[in-house]
Amino acid sequence: xxxxxxxxxxxxxxxxxxxxxxxxxxxxxxxxxxxxxxxxxxxxxxxxxxxxxxxxxxxxxxxxxxxxxxxxxxxxxxxxxxxxxxxxxxxxxxxxxxxxxxxxxxxxxxxxxxxxxxxxxxxxxxxxxxxxxxxxxxxxxxxxxxxxxxxxxxxxxxxxxxxxxxxxxxxxxxxxxxxxxxxxxxxxxxxxxxxxxxxxxxxxxxxxxxxxxxxxxxxxxxxxxxxxxxxxxxxxxxxxxxxxxxxxxxxxxxxxxxxxxxxxxxxxxxxxxxxxxxxxxxxxxxxxxxxxxxxxxxxxxxxxxxxxxxxxxxxxxxxxxxxxxxxxxxxxxxxxxxxxxxxxxxxxxxxxxxxxxxxxxxxxxxxxxxxxxxxxxxxxxxxxxxxxxxxxxxxxxxxxxxxxxxxxxxxxxxxxxxxxxxxxxxxxxxxxxxxxxxxxxxxxxxxxxxxxxxxxxxxxxxxxxxxxx
Amino acid sequence: xxxxxxxxxxxxxxxxxxxxxxxxxxxxxxxxxxxxxxxxxxxxxxxxxxxxxxxxxxxxxxxxxxxxxxxxxxxxxxxxxxxxxxxxxxxxxxxxxxxxxxxxxxxxxxxxxxxxxxxxxxxxxxxxxxxxxxxxxxxxxxxxxxxxxxxxxxxxxxxxxxxxxxxxxxxxxxxxxxxxxxxxxxxxxxxxxxxxxxxxxxxxx
Numbered sequence: 117x118x119x120x121x122x123x124x125x126x127x128x129x130x131x132x133x134x135x136x137x138x139x140x141x142x143x144x145x146x147x148x149x150x151x152x153x154x155x156x157x158x159x160x161x162x163x164x165x166x167x168x169x170x171x172x173x174x175x176x177x178x179x180x181x182x183x184x185x186x187x188x189x190x191x192x193x194x195x196x197x198x199x200x201x202x203x204x205x206x207x208x209x210x211x212x213x214x215x216x217x218x219x220x221x222x223x224x225x226x227x228x229x230x231x232x233x234x235x236x237x238x239x240x241x242x243x244x245x246x247x248x249x250x251x252x253x254x255x256x257x258x259x260x261x262x263x264x265x266x267x268x269x270x271x272x273x274x275x276x277x278x279x280x281x282x283x284x285x286x287x288x289x290x291x292x293x294x295x296x297x298x299x300x301x302x303x304x305x306x307x308x309x310x311x312x313x314x315x316x317x318x319x320x321x322x323x324x325x326x327x328x329x330x331x332x333x334x335x336x337x338x339x340x341x342x343x344x345x346x347x348x349x350x351x352x353x354x355x356x357x358x359x360x361x362x363x364x365x366x367x368x369x370x371x372x373x374x375x376x377x378x379x380x381x382x383x384x385x386x387x388x389x390x391x392x393x394x395x396x397x398x399x400x401x402x403x404x405x406x407x408x409x410x411x412x413x414x415x416x417x418x419x420x421x422x423x424x425x426x427x428x429x430x431x432x433x434x435x436x437x438x439x440x441x442x443x444x445x446x447x448x449x450x451x452x453x454x455x456x457x458x459x460x461x462x463x464x465x466x467x468x469x470x471x472x473x474x475x476x477x478x479x480x481x482x483x484x485x486x487x488x489x490x491x492x493x494x495x496x497x498x499x500x501x502x503x504x505x506x507x508x509x510x511x512x513x514x515x516x517x518x519x520x521x522x523x524x525x526x527x528x529x530x531x532x533x534x535x536x537x538x539x540x541x542x543x544x545x546x547x548x549x550x551x552x553x554x555x556x557x558x559x560x561x562x563x564x565x566x567x568x569x570x571x572x573x574x575x576x577x578x579x580x581x582x583x584x585x
Numbered sequence: 586x587x588x589x590x591x592x593x594x595x596x597x598x599x600x601x602x603x604x605x606x607x608x609x610x611x612x613x614x615x616x617x618x619x620x621x622x623x624x625x626x627x628x629x630x631x632x633x634x635x636x637x638x639x640x641x642x643x644x645x646x647x648x649x650x651x652x653x654x655x656x657x658x659x660x661x662x663x664x665x666x667x668x669x670x671x672x673x674x675x676x677x678x679x680x681x682x683x684x685x686x687x688x689x690x691x692x693x694x695x696x697x698x699x700x701x702x703x704x705x706x707x708x709x710x711x712x713x714x715x716x717x718x719x720x721x722x723x724x725x726x727x728x729x730x731x732x733x734x735x736x737x738x739x740x741x742x743x744x745x746x747x748x749x750x751x752x753x754x755x756x757x758x759x760x761x762x763x764x765x766x767x768x769x770x771x772x773x774x775x776x777x778x779x780x781x782x783x784x785x786x787x788x789x790x
Contacts, residue, residue: 134776135769141751143769145776147787154615155669166763171773174790183616196616240787247667247691261691263669265698265762273766275773279749311603312661315687345661347690368786376786411603432659436602529666531612550607550665551630 121386123283124352125318128258128383132241140280146175147240148257149270151213152226153180153196154531155245157203159267160211168272170211175274177235178208178215181225182531186494186521192218196532216498222365224497224523227251227465231335232499234364238353238380243270247342248465248547253350254335255357256383258318260347281348282392284317288325290399295581297475298333299467299545299564301325302340303405305397307415314346317393320385321351325399331360332471339466340547343412352384404580406452407549407562409440414549416452418567418579424448443551444541444559452577459542460491460572461554462518462565464528467545468496470503472565477509479569479583485517486575491568492519494526518572530555543571587700588759591730592681594654595722597644598715599631604658605665606692610674623670624677645678649722655729656683657715660708663692672699682729684736686711697752698762702731704746714738731757 122130135143149172151159156178163170170176183196192201201218208215216222222233227248230236238256242249245267252259262276270276292301306313319341326334334351341349351357358377361367368376403417414437416423425437425448441448446455462468462476473495485491493513495501501523504510510520526534528546535555536542542560545568549560563571566580573583614626632643639646645653656675662685663671672695675683681701686708688696696703706714717738718725728737731753737743754760766773781788 135772137751139750141749143766143772145773145780168763172777174788199616237786239784245667247665249667261667263667263672263691263695263698265669266694269762269766272763273770273773274777275766275769277751277762277766279751311664312687315661315690342665342691345664345687345690366789372786376784379784411605413603432600432602439601529612531616548605548607548665550605552611553607556611556613556630557635 121389123385123389123391124256124320124350124383125258125283126389127385128239128241129280131239134275137277141277142280143275144241144278146243146270146274146276148230148235148242149176150226150230150242150244151176151178151204151267152182152244152246153184153200153204154182155264155267157200157207159245159264159271160207161203162268163271170213170271171274173212176213176271178204178213179223179226179229180204180218182525182529184218184524185532186524186526186534188522190522219498221498224500225465225468225525227339228469228496228500231255231331232364232497234361234367237361237367237376238357239383243276247347248339250341250347250349251335251339251465253338253341253348254331255361256350256353256380258348258350261342281318282316284314284319284346284393284395285391286319286321286395286397288321288323288397288399291325291328292399293402295566295584296402296404297564297566298329298336300405301399301402302337303407303412303415303562304402306340306344306412307405309344309395311343311411311413312345314341314344317346318348318350319346321349326351327354330471331357332469336466340412343547353380404564404567406567406577408444408446408452409437410443410549410551411440412547412549412562414440415562418453420452422446422448422450422452453579455577456541457489457543457571457576458540459536460489460568461494461527461542461544461546462492462568463494463496463526464546465496466547467565468494468500470500472545473500473504473509476565476569477512479566479580480516480518481512483516483573485572489572489575490519491517491572492521492527494521495523497523527554529553543568543577586759586761589681589700589702589731589756591728591732592654593726593728595650595652595725596655596657596684596714596718596727597650597653598657598718599644600659600712600715602659603661603664606663606668606671606689607665609663609671610668615668615670620673621677623674627674627678652679654679654681655727656680657711657718658683658685660686662688664689667691669695669698672696672701676701684711684714697756700756700759702729702756704729704736706744706746710744
């Protein structure tokens with residue numbers, strides 16, 4: 117009898133089952149456990165308190181990213197270092213966990229460094245106490261975010277208890293128009309399907325547009341899966357993936373490389389595999405996107421208008437829209453293109469990789485940030501920073517009036533004290549425009565790196581395509 | 586972990602959709618507050634006015650709902666980050682059960698780690714419950730019974746809900762995941778031994 121055709125997700129899932137716990141629950145092996153300063157120290161402390169030890173320190177890696185200052189020359193002292201960074205350093209050392217520390221090669225945003233160091237590999241399970249762990253799916257890893265208790269469980273057992281998710285495939289047909297980035301594409305999908313559409317699903321992204329994307333770009337797509345409600349997003353590994361991984365610090369070498377590639381080539385789903393949900397998206401015609409509200413689903417094309425809640429038939433949605441517009445201080449019917457801004461942020465696990473910075477620098481070259489705007493570029497990692505400096509991107513940004521800073525999460529989440537002031541409007545390459553996300557009473561507009569540069573230059577939310585002629 | 590069998594209480598309605606984890610516990614509080622003080626900042630942007638005074642329109646600030654052990658909430662509750670402090674902040678308010686049409690997936694998983702029962706019911710049912718909760722609020726008691734998997738509203742027929750059997754048993758008996766998994770210790774070792782042959786590149790030492 118022939119076995120049922122399997123999806124990418126089915127295959128990786130099956131390869132990691134340590135024990136079947138019944139009713140669709142399984143105990144899964146965790147290949148890579150990544151910890152950071154926000155929850156890592158607490159989890160390591162708890163492991164010791166309940167009388168266990170870290171089962172596989174050699175499969176566990178630490179880096180401080182959420183609470184570290186990204187100010188150049190910062191002395192890295194203060195309450196958040198005492199509470200978060202120093203304990204992470206101490207417990208990592210005590211437990212034999214390799215930590216990529218501030219200023220060292222390998223340091224950076226946990227979802228930037230995992231792939232960059234070759235820790236994240238196709239077919240691996242990657243767990244981390246951060247919801248944007250789905251980013252690692254861009255390499256064909258089964259990766260998702262967990263809370264502190266589950267981080268503790270992973271540290272103590274190198275496994276996770278998990279119910280098998282349903283599988284959704286999103287097929288992107290066609291290729292992106294000029295000036296439109298993967299970030300725009302995924303934002304437009306979230307706008308179309310809604311912020312809860314992926315609840316209960318692992319999403320596999322497929323189709324012509326995905327096949328043509330670099331790993332950095334695939335990671336941007338996967339990064340926003342959680343903003344659609346799916347804690348897992350992935351892309352099947354292919355030659356682009358293997359080329360990206362080859363030669364990275366922790367990537368397999370020599371004979372093991374050959375074995376690994378052979379294995380990775382078996383991972384893409386069988387042709388006739390069935391999905392629990394399938395969505396077709398026509399890529400051509402998708403315009404650069406910008407959010408107007410307080411959920412990533414509150415998004416529209418740059419040539420659109422601030423929507424009118426009165427036109428929304430669903431009363432709950434109408435109320436939510438009205439509340440969002442009250443918070444973002446926008447009037448229905450206003451063109452988004454032209455709304456004045458105060459801040460620009462280029463960074464975060466969504467859009468802080470070298471290719472993002474190259475794209476932004478290309479647009480910033482020879483131009484000037486508007487006088488009324490403060491614009492930051494925060495590279496995703498020490499390695500991204502050094503590579504960008506070697507190419508002279510930092511000079512391009514500085515010459516254009518951007519602040520060039522050190523790696524970290526920074527203004528995406530404000531947990532390091534770097535925030536947008538109350539009342540200010542920030543155009544940001546990040547992933548969440550929630551109330552207070554970038555600072556109390558701050559307003560966030562999510563965009564692509566190109567759109568962020570266009571906003572910085574014009575001092576207003578602006579269509580990046582105007583810079584391309 | 587604290588057991589959950591059944592609870593009877595008034596229920597505070599917060600029907601706004603997409604209440605995210607940054608709203609449930611703002612990042613500035615996550616970094617600075619101790620676990621046992623997080624509840625003071627739960628729902629901070631909704632619960633307090635700009636001057637720090639209580640927003641009287643927020644249900645948990647109303648006399649009838651102050652002691653509520655149940656929340657009735659809108660779709661996609663707890664969407665956003667993986668911060669378990671969101672669950673701890675809510676649990677710190679004395680909440681033991683949240684009834685919603687849907688939850689953010691990581692928040693949902695985190696609830697079970699702290700003895701908080703997330704109940705998923707159809708939107709129309711949840712909306713009807715919210716109306717009942719607000720009608721004669723001080724007498725509108727709901728009973729949530731995990732043994733029978735039923736919610737008994739103050740008026741009308743009781744409603745059944747589903748919880749994954751694995752999670753239900755763990756909550757009923759107050760079992761913690763690490764304790765359960767340690768029983769599979771040998772299987773984990775066997776898995777790693779065999780997997781090392783299959784995928785040697787995974788094991789870095």
